[in-house]
Amino acid sequence: MPIQTMKGALRIALLVVIFFAGVWSHSSGLIDDFLWYLPDVQYLMGEHIWLTAMSGSLAILVAIPLGIVLSRPSMARFAESLMQVLNVGTTIPTLAVLALSMSFLGIGTLPAVFGLFVATLLPITRNTYTGLKGVNPALMEAAAGIGMSPAQRLFKVELPNALYVIFAGIRTALTINVGTVPLAFLIGAGGLGELIFTGIDLYDPVMMLSGAIPTALLAIVVDALVAFTAFLLVPRGVNPARA
Amino acid sequence: MIRLDNLTKVFETPKGPVVAADHISMDVPSGEICILLGPSGCGKTTTLKMINRIVKPTSGKVLINGEDTTGMDTQTLRRNIGYVIQQIGLFPNMTIEENITVVPKLLGWDKARYRERARELMAMIAMDPDAFLKRYPSELSGGQQQRIGVARALAADPPVMLMDEPFGAIDPINRAVIQDEFLKMQQALNKTIMFVSHDIDEAIKMGDRVAVFREGKLVQYSTPDDLLAAPKNSFVESFLGEDRALKRLNLVKVRELVTDEIATVTPGDTLETALAKIEDFGYQNSILMVNERRQPAGIISRSLARTTKGYCRDHFQTVPAVIGLDDDLRKAASLMFAHDTTWLPCVDDEGRVCGHVTQRAMTSHLGARFRTRQGDTRNPDPAIKE
Numbered sequence: 021m022p023i024q025t026m027k028g029a030l031r032i033a034l035l036v037v038i039f040f041a042g043v044w045s046h047s048s049g050l051i052d053d054f055l056w057y058l059p060d061v062q063y064l065m066g067e068h069i070w071l072t073a074m075s076g077s078l079a080i081l082v083a084i085p086l087g088i089v090l091s092r093p094s095m096a097r098f099a100e101s102l103m104q105v106l107n108v109g110t111t112i113p114t115l116a117v118l119a120l121s122m123s124f125l126g127i128g129t130l131p132a133v134f135g136l137f138v139a140t141l142l143p144i145t146r147n148t149y150t151g152l153k154g155v156n157p158a159l160m161e162a163a164a165g166i167g168m169s170p171a172q173r174l175f176k177v178e179l180p181n182a183l184y185v186i187f188a189g190i191r192t193a194l195t196i197n198v199g200t201v202p203l204a205f206l207i208g209a210g211g212l213g214e215l216i217f218t219g220i221d222l223y224d225p226v227m228m229l230s231g232a233i234p235t236a237l238l239a240i241v242v243d244a245l246v247a248f249t250a251f252l253l254v255p256r257g258v259n260p261a262r263a
Numbered sequence: 264m265i266r267l268d269n270l271t272k273v274f275e276t277p278k279g280p281v282v283a284a285d286h287i288s289m290d291v292p293s294g295e296i297c298i299l300l301g302p303s304g305c306g307k308t309t310t311l312k313m314i315n316r317i318v319k320p321t322s323g324k325v326l327i328n329g330e331d332t333t334g335m336d337t338q339t340l341r342r343n344i345g346y347v348i349q350q351i352g353l354f355p356n357m358t359i360e361e362n363i364t365v366v367p368k369l370l371g372w373d374k375a376r377y378r379e380r381a382r383e384l385m386a387m388i389a390m391d392p393d394a395f396l397k398r399y400p401s402e403l404s405g406g407q408q409q410r411i412g413v414a415r416a417l418a419a420d421p422p423v424m425l426m427d428e429p430f431g432a433i434d435p436i437n438r439a440v441i442q443d444e445f446l447k448m449q450q451a452l453n454k455t456i457m458f459v460s461h462d463i464d465e466a467i468k469m470g471d472r473v474a475v476f477r478e479g480k481l482v483q484y485s486t487p488d489d490l491l492a493a494p495k496n497s498f499v500e501s502f503l504g505e506d507r508a509l510k511r512l513n514l515v516k517v518r519e520l521v522t523d524e525i526a527t528v529t530p531g532d533t534l535e536t537a538l539a540k541i542e543d544f545g546y547q548n549s550i551l552m553v554n555e556r557r558q559p560a561g562i563i564s565r566s567l568a569r570t571t572k573g574y575c576r577d578h579f580q581t582v583p584a585v586i587g588l589d590d591d592l593r594k595a596a597s598l599m600f601a602h603d604t605t606w607l608p609c610v611d612d613e614g615r616v617c618g619h620v621t622q623r624a625m626t627s628h629l630g631a632r633f634r635t636r637q638g639d640t641r642n643p644d645p646a647i648k649e
Contacts, residue, residue: 162352165317165425166366166415167342176365180356255356257399 050226057230060215065234068211071129071201072242075136076194083141083193084186087148088174103149110142114200122207132209139200140193147189151182180255187250194246198239202231212238265291265314265423265455270323272309283309285479286323291472293328293422294453298466301476302502307459310476311425314457315344327423342369345416345424345454349431351408353400359411360396366419377418384414387448406437413445417452426458430465442468463503467491467513475499488514492632511629512593517586520628521609523618527553528563530576537575538568551608552579557615559585559608585610586620592629595620 045051090099118135125131155178163177179186205213212231219228256262272284284306291297299307312318314325316337325332332340353362360381367377385392388410400408409429416424430438446469449456460466466473467487474484483495491511494500503510526544528537530552541550541563550568552561552575561579571578583602586595586609598607599622606621 156350156352158348158350158352159354161317161350162346162348163354165315165341165346165348167338167340167369168365169338172369177354177356181354257355257357257401 053226054230057215057227061212061230061234064210064212064214064231065238067209068198068201068235068238071132071136071204071209071211072194072197072238075133076140076197078133078137079140079144079193079197080190082137083144083189084148086141087145087186088152088179090145090149091152091178099149103146106142106145109138110146114139114196115203115206118203118207127208129209131207132204135207136197136200136204140197143193143196144186144189147192148182148186151185151189152178154185155181181258183254184250184258184260187246187254191243191246191250195239195243198235198242202235264293264326264328265297265457266324266326266329267310267314268324268326270310270313270325271321272306272313272318273321282479284313287481289474289481289484291455291457293455295471296449296456296458296469298470298473299457299459299476300463300466300470300473300502301461301482303461304478305476306479307461307474307476308427309479311427311457311459314423314425315341315346342366342419343421343423345419345421347409347412347416347424347426347429349428351400351405351412351432353408353411353415355400358397358399359403362400362411363396363415363418365415370419372419380418384417387417388414389444406433406441409433409441410444417454422455424454424456426456428459428461431460431462438465445469464510464513467510475502488632508629509593511632512596512625513591515592515628516588517590517592517595517609517620518588520592520624521588521618521620522624525551525608525616525619527551527557527616528575529553529555530560530574530579532575534563534568534571534573534575534578537563538565541565541568547605551582551616551619553616559610559614559616582608585614587612588617592625596625 089095090102114135117138118132121131121135121138125134159177159181160173163173168176201211202213202216204211205217212235215231216228216235217231219225219231251259251261254261267287267289270284270287271282274281274283287306287310289297299311301307309318313320313323314332327344353359354365357365360378363381363384364377367380372380381396382392385395390407390410395403395407395411400411403411409432413429416426430441433441442465458469460469467490470487472484473487473490475482475490477498483490483499485493488511490499491503491507491514494503494507500507526540526546528540528550532552537550537552540546544550546565549562549564551559552563554560559582561575562582563575563579567578583604584598584607586598586607588609588611595607599605605623606619608616609618609620611617
């Protein structure tokens with residue numbers, strides 16, 4: 021049993037280290053330093069969430085219908101080339117997108133929401149499109165042969181079967197979105213980026229971390245939330261998580 | 264009834280137009296199964312799919328029960344035609360019940376009615392409603408899935424069904440079971456069915472009529488028996504295979520050629536009586552011994568009867584095999600080969616002897632058909648308009 025013993029010992033050692041780290045951070049006043057930023061974090065996090073929610077929901081509202089339209093057979097001729105344009109669009113760094121939207125829309129919330137919207141749009145559109153295109157052609161033939169109208173086919177067969185892939189797109193997009201919002205501070209839109217960038221400028225790691233750590237936590241929470249929504253909404257028969 | 268009138272499909276390809284179906288005209292009478300048979304790329308599937316407009320006809324008409332479907336709304340047309348495909352195509356996001364009730368829902372049935380119908384259909388395909396209705400397609404085996412596929416097509420009780428190689432993806436053992444079940448259902452349902460297959464054995468087993476296709480043309484349209492006995496040209500002949508005479512064994516029931524005159528002995532008879540009867544009736548090897556209810560009890564062999572004295576009850580051998588009146592000749596032949604015998608006693612449903620079938624009778628029955636056919640001038644089948 022030496023491995024078992026080793027594992028136990030390591031676990032105890034880890035707990036000891038954490039305990040002393042806690043003791044040290046308390047006695048050195050580090051926790052108090054962080055707590056000092058708490059009101060700022062609360063306020064900026066509100067802004068941060070608002071930016072994500074705004075740009076994210078706008079992107080979902082536009083991207084899913086766009087993906088659906090592109091996947092229609094009548095659009096087949098343009099769809100692939102349009103998807104290529106979107107793919108190229110994805111490679112443009114988000115910072116550049118924000119800079120571009122600033123040069124058109126000025127400074128503040130509006131260009132930030134727009135820039136974030138563009139960055140979030142692409143993964144969702146792409147996943148909606150590929151998800152719908154990936155639905156087994158046999159299902160489509162059966163649905164048509166049974167006498168479903170094109171709309172019934174879309175809502176009863178295609179979307180439910182593509183939903184898992186669509187949600188994967190939303191999950192990626194929103195997680196990226198949360199991580200990108202700090203950049204919005206650079207064009208004057210607020211959010212936790214304010215603490216991060218100011219902290220960097222002032223060589224103040226505590227300030228920087230009190231922006232960075234909540235951002236990271238927020239990304240994890242958003243990811244989990246979307247995953248949970250997918251778990252609930254994707255029908256059981258096509259949901260790998262509930263198989 | 265389904266009538267195809269000069270149905271034609273031309274696909275435009277970069278290499279020029281390809282005629283997938285060339286002026287197909289045929290009638291399928293109500294309540295019959297018509298098999299569209301042929302090698303891949305022969306136009307059988309295209310023809311089938313033009314009936315429910317999955318493939319849009321280039322020209323020609325489809326009439327269902329005398330009504331031209333050309334002007335009909337596509338969705339209405341399809342909801343009144345059952346459709347089963349090889350890939351099954353159950354919707355994985357729906358439960359079995361939801362899958363089965365899709366069409367009734369589209370047709371606006373009320374909930375109580377379509378739920379009742381789902382249970383009825385499950386009983387029809389011999390699957391337990393309580394165990395399966397709430398499950399998802401991915402939890403079922405391939406054979407079970409295709410049973411559900413058939414149930415879904417039957418849900419709204421359409422008069423016409425189209426089946427595109429429905430049992431092609433199922434393993435051979437399950438396929439035979441499903442085919443039998445389906446035939447039994449069809450006896451009660453009497454649907455008019457178009458059924459695509461590339462399997463000659465399936466065509467002979469399932470079809471009331473068989474339409475053989477080649478390169479977009481309907482080559483021969485006749486009953487399976489006619490097809491096997493009188494293939495119209497060398498293509499059909501080679502497609503049917505060199506053992507086509509043997510395949511006809513499947514089509515003939517023992518009832519059709521049983522000789523009901525059979526001499527038997529009882530356990531109380533002496534071997535002398537047995538020998539006398541064997542001689543009288545000209546049997547070569549043996550005679551059947553029956554009990555008081557006329558059930559086969561044993562065999563008295565001729566050599567034994569000649570050399571031994573005593574009663575039949577002390578000197579019989581077991582009956583190697585018996586055959587029922589509704590079994591086909593294939594089974595009869597197989598039993599004869601297995602037991603090295605040239606005749607089999609036939610029994611009715613209660614197991615009483617009602618005649619016998621001999622190898623001689625079988626060969627002459629099959630041969631008679633071939634001889635008359637060779638005699639005539641091979642008139643083109645009237646069902647096919649050139």
